[in-house]
Amino acid sequence: MNTETVLTAMLPEHLLLLGILLLLVLEIGSRRERDLLPVTLVIVFAAAFAAARLYLGDYAGAPFPGQFSVDPAAALAKAVVLGLSIPVVLIAGGEFSGPRFSILLLSSLYGACLLFSSDSFLTLFLGIELMSLPVYALVLLAMGRPESVEGALKYLVLGGAGTATLLLGISFTFGATGSFELAAFAEAVASGDTLARAAVVLVLLAFYLKAAVVPFHGWAPDAYEAASVPVTAYMATVIKAAVLLAAVRLFAGVTVPASLVGLIAALPLVSMVWGNLTAMRQESFRRMIAYSSIAHAGYLFFAFLGAEPGRYEAVIFYLIAYGLMNLLAFVCLPTGNDATRDRLDNLKGLFHRSPYAALLIAAAMLSLAGIPPFPGFVAKFLIFRNVIDAGYTGWAVAGLIGSYLGIYFYLRVIQYMFMSAGEEAAEAPPRAMVFAASLCCLLPVVLLTVFPGWLIDRL
Amino acid sequence: MDSTQLLLVLSTALFALGLTGVIVRRNLLVMLMCMELMLNGVILSLVTLSQQAASTTGAVLVFLVFVVAAAEIAIAVPIVLLLARRKHTLDGDAFTDLRG
Numbered sequence: 001m002n003t004e005t006v007l008t009a010m011l012p013e014h015l016l017l018l019g020i021l022l023l024l025v026l027e028i029g030s031r032r033e034r035d036l037l038p039v040t041l042v043i044v045f046a047a048a049f050a051a052a053r054l055y056l057g058d059y060a061g062a063p064f065p066g067q068f069s070v071d072p073a074a075a076l077a078k079a080v081v082l083g084l085s086i087p088v089v090l091i092a093g094g095e096f097s098g099p100r101f102s103i104l105l106l107s108s109l110y111g112a113c114l115l116f117s118s119d120s121f122l123t124l125f126l127g128i129e130l131m132s133l134p135v136y137a138l139v140l141l142a143m144g145r146p147e148s149v150e151g152a153l154k155y156l157v158l159g160g161a162g163t164a165t166l167l168l169g170i171s172f173t174f175g176a177t178g179s180f181e182l183a184a185f186a187e188a189v190a191s192g193d194t195l196a197r198a199a200v201v202l203v204l205l206a207f208y209l210k211a212a213v214v215p216f217h218g219w220a221p222d223a224y225e226a227a228s229v230p231v232t233a234y235m236a237t238v239i240k241a242a243v244l245l246a247a248v249r250l251f252a253g254v255t256v257p258a259s260l261v262g263l264i265a266a267l268p269l270v271s272m273v274w275g276n277l278t279a280m281r282q283e284s285f286r287r288m289i290a291y292s293s294i295a296h297a298g299y300l301f302f303a304f305l306g307a308e309p310g311r312y313e314a315v316i317f318y319l320i321a322y323g324l325m326n327l328l329a330f331v332c333l334p335t336g337n338d339a340t341r342d343r344l345d346n347l348k349g350l351f352h353r354s355p356y357a358a359l360l361i362a363a364a365m366l367s368l369a370g371i372p373p374f375p376g377f378v379a380k381f382l383i384f385r386n387v388i389d390a391g392y393t394g395w396a397v398a399g400l401i402g403s404y405l406g407i408y409f410y411l412r413v414i415q416y417m418f419m420s421a422g423e424e425a426a427e428a429p430p431r432a433m434v435f436a437a438s439l440c441c442l443l444p445v446v447l448l449t450v451f452p453g454w455l456i457d458r459l
Numbered sequence: 460m461d462s463t464q465l466l467l468v469l470s471t472a473l474f475a476l477g478l479t480g481v482i483v484r485r486n487l488l489v490m491l492m493c494m495e496l497m498l499n500g501v502i503l504s505l506v507t508l509s510q511q512a513a514s515t516t517g518a519v520l521v522f523l524v525f526v527v528a529a530a531e532i533a534i535a536v537p538i539v540l541l542l543a544r545r546k547h548t549l550d551g552d553a554f555t556d557l558r559g
Contacts, residue, residue: 120516122516122520125520125527133527133530133531136534137534140538140541149541149542149545152538153487153535153538156531156535156538157481157490157494157535160494160497160498160531160535161478161481161494161497163531164474164478164497165497167498167505167524168471168474168504170520171501171504171505171508172504174512174514175467178512178514180516
């Protein structure tokens, strides 16, 4: 272990840690409550920039061999996750200004970064827990609303059960292969031993639970609705991206064997259909996004059927497109009381009140539905092309049909915004921060829409 | 059946018992206890397997699990307190503000 590698390779993590300490010092040192969000924003941006530099410089290093290593794929994953949290911090302005939101958010991001660099199950487990524990508390921060406590409890109990499942899987993997390295998982998948089989299934189920795949999705709608809008946006994009990218890292070197195809294809397929069908009858925007995210988790796990290099490319492109579009929709939600601002009724006639917001939400909905030319379409295309290339044509067709069931409820939002007459009173122009957040999402989206090939070539 | 297998079966049984409890029981505190029971099952299996393989990494993971379990409970108990203060009951069925 040498100091320079530790400093360079872990730069994003170090910046986040420094940020947490700085925020604590600022909080202790100041008498009155002050707005710490600008500081948080600078920290997240610096960490994202550091990760992006590591990626562009093709940096590879192992500060703690066997536990923690950085390669370009890990650096890119960190840059994506940290970049996606920038709009979250920008829109948090109206709701949280104290240190609690910022510190919890940074700790959670630290866990996510640890997750992408983990080489052993120890680091993986620590990363997952460090990422999820602060989120339970973040859900609770919307304490003004009584149901937030209930949502946090459901999330915590099911999250805890998921953690225990993951640990049992890790323990069995160790029993079957005698090693805690992530590579042991590939070994366990390849072996036909009963203990190894049980280990693989347990680890997979734990990831399904954390990513909210049917039938382990029970916590998601409640937790998403209970949290306030910035936290919901964070859970729907960053946490989901982190879990999926960690799963991709775990599945490195794994070709899905025939015995697992049922588990890897069937549950995600059910997830797509169920998520899309249930989303149709939701009256709350956050709950609808929760069910939509359940469906999207299904598409993403479908990608694991595909072959190795294409799998990473498809998942990360999908997560970038999906994350940006979701954030765009959350950023543009009309302002107001946190409990009512996301009622779908509240969106009625939004186009007449605030055309900019309505157009952006519409673009986000069309992209989430996977309609060309939006990036959501390219992302879905990449996933299903890989699945077909791997020879699972039947599953791909079923998945494609399941995925387009979702069009109805995405279009319903657009119908609400454009085709119903709302009050004519113009909405107050968005605050500068919110406008900046929408630009943060919009610019990359335009880039992705016009030049999707540019990004794909670089992955 | 040798003792390793016996202990593994016991740990899986503890885990399954905990999982059943989380799903079936409606009292919030009992649900949290069952969550801990699941973790205890895991710890037993980790200790057994790392003893068998003479590995220290397994023992380290056991300590990490203790820490994480403590952290989880440290968040869970205040949440249960908040809920109990609001509804004056620990019955999980009373908390149904979120539906759909």
